[in-house]
Amino acid sequence: MTPQTQAASLESPEYLRISLAAAMTLGIAPGWFYRNASLRCINLLMTYDEGCAANCSYCGLQRHREGSYEGKSFIRVPWPVISLDEVIARSRERLSVVKRVCLSTITHPRMAQDARVILERLHQQLPEAPISVLSNPTLLTREDLEFYRGIPIDRLGIAVDAATRPIFDHHRAKDVQGPHRWSRYWRFFEEALEVFGPNRVGIHLIVGLGETEEEMIRLIGRIRQAGGSTHLFSFFPEAGSRLAPHPQPPVGQYRRVQLARYLIDEDLASAEEFAFDGRGQLVSFGAAGERAEQAAATGTPFMTSGCPDENGAVACNRPFGDCAPGDDIRSFPFQPDDDDLALINQQLIAYC
Numbered sequence: 001m002t003p004q005t006q007a008a009s010l011e012s013p014e015y016l017r018i019s020l021a022a023a024m025t026l027g028i029a030p031g032w033f034y035r036n037a038s039l040r041c042i043n044l045l046m047t048y049d050e051g052c053a054a055n056c057s058y059c060g061l062q063r064h065r066e067g068s069y070e071g072k073s074f075i076r077v078p079w080p081v082i083s084l085d086e087v088i089a090r091s092r093e094r095l096s097v098v099k100r101v102c103l104s105t106i107t108h109p110r111m112a113q114d115a116r117v118i119l120e121r122l123h124q125q126l127p128e129a130p131i132s133v134l135s136n137p138t139l140l141t142r143e144d145l146e147f148y149r150g151i152p153i154d155r156l157g158i159a160v161d162a163a164t165r166p167i168f169d170h171h172r173a174k175d176v177q178g179p180h181r182w183s184r185y186w187r188f189f190e191e192a193l194e195v196f197g198p199n200r201v202g203i204h205l206i207v208g209l210g211e212t213e214e215e216m217i218r219l220i221g222r223i224r225q226a227g228g229s230t231h232l233f234s235f236f237p238e239a240g241s242r243l244a245p246h247p248q249p250p251v252g253q254y255r256r257v258q259l260a261r262y263l264i265d266e267d268l269a270s271a272e273e274f275a276f277d278g279r280g281q282l283v284s285f286g287a288a289g290e291r292a293e294q295a296a297a298t299g300t301p302f303m304t305s306g307c308p309d310e311n312g313a314v315a316c317n318r319p320f321g322d323c324a325p326g327d328d329i330r331s332f333p334f335q336p337d338d339d340d341l342a343l344i345n346q347q348l349i350a351y352c
Contacts (some may be wrong), residue, residue: 007339010081012046012110013117016103017079019043020086021319025097026090028082034325036332040309041100041132041316042091045079046114052106054138055178056161056210057171057242058209058235063104084118088125097129099306100315102132102157105140107179111141116147123151132307132316134204137188138180145195153306156192157231159204160185163219171209176242189228198227202307208235208249212280217260221271229265231305232258234322234330252350254330255302256282259348262301263288275339299336302344 021031021039025233033039055063091098101122105111115133122131132155133148148156150214162168164181172180182287192201203223207216219228234254237244263269269288276284285292296299306316329340336344 009049011048013114015047015081015083016087017045017047018082019079020077021082028090029080033319035334037319038097039317039319041098041102041307042087043102043104044087046106046108047081047102047109048108048110050248054107055176057176058238060238060241062178062241062276084121090120091126091129092162098129100130100132101126102134102296102307105136106132107136107138111136112144119148119151119153126215130310132157132160137185137271142191142195149195155200155202157186157202157307158189158192161204162209163205163208163216163324167209167211175290191246193227199229201228202231203228204231204233206233206235207254213253213257213282214276214280215230216257217274217282218271220261220264224264230261232261236322248349251328255344255347259292259296259301259306262295263292268295290314296348299341299344302332302336304331304333
């Protein structure tokens with residue numbers, strides 16, 4: 001690569017991709033949010049000309065998807081490229097709205113070192129906003145974790161996504177010739193808990209990749225027992241990905257897992273209290289039944305789960321990140337209203 005080409009490359013650490021919702025929030029892209037939703041976390045993604053070396057079947061950035069890395073959608077929308085300097089400047093102008101910044105890493109040889117540069121600059125030049133990093137266990141080490149904590153980065157996310165090892169292998173590892181390994185992800189989780197402490201490490205999980213409700217809920221329970229929490233997503237197909245034809249999970253399945261996750265992560269119940277049928281479907285909250293009803297009535301369990309702001313409310317609310325704007329809202333980016341709650345109650349008991 002010539003020096004001229006290097007200068008022209010819009011790559012990390014000087015440049016990042018930014019979610020469409022964050023670009024709208026910072027005034028970079030035009031648009032409006034359905035039902036007046038608003039984004040409270042600026043979601044950033046590292047970017048390189050070579051793209052991501054992983055090949056996760058459901059991801060828009062997968063290695064074997066046709067097209068340039070910059071042209072690939074992610075979570076079904078474009079992520080425009082922006083300089084780190086502009087992210088910082090525009091965020092500083094909107095601190096009344098921006099309650100957190102999150103850097104997502106990708107699988108690239110330069111990622112580990114470049115992430116350090118980006119995170120340090122974000123903290124030094126935007127100290128008012130808490131910072132999260134969605135990490136990559138395949139390429140990061142305990143030394144990286146300790147560096148992040150020392151900046152300080154206050155929250156760390158790990159996108160395990162799959163509820164079981166066979167599903168992980170099928171969609172992220174050997175079956176798709178991907179570099180990730182189930183065992184490494186969970187060792188990294190243990191290291192992250194040791195470095196960051198309890199309640200500061202979140203595991204991303206996607207409902208609808210082929211697991212049962214019981215498998216998902218019991219994993220959520222184990223994560224909580226270890227000191228972590230779960231950030232939940234409903235699978236939504238990405239056009240052009242290997243899983244583009246794969247359907248979303250039934251909404252009832254997602255609602256039941258959402259409610260179970262809330263009870264577990266808020267320490268209101270344990271997975272061992274719940275009952276499942278022969279298909280692995282949640283059929284009873286057992287001794288936690290009254291607590292489940294009370295929680296469901298608030299609507300909070302069905303809102304987006306993610307890293308909080310300084311007051312404990314979810315900042316990373318990702319408007320319509322796992323659904324299209326419309327009647328089928330999977331993770332509410334705002335407080336559900338009475339009509340939403342009536343629909344949610346019907347969905348909770350839906351078997352298909």
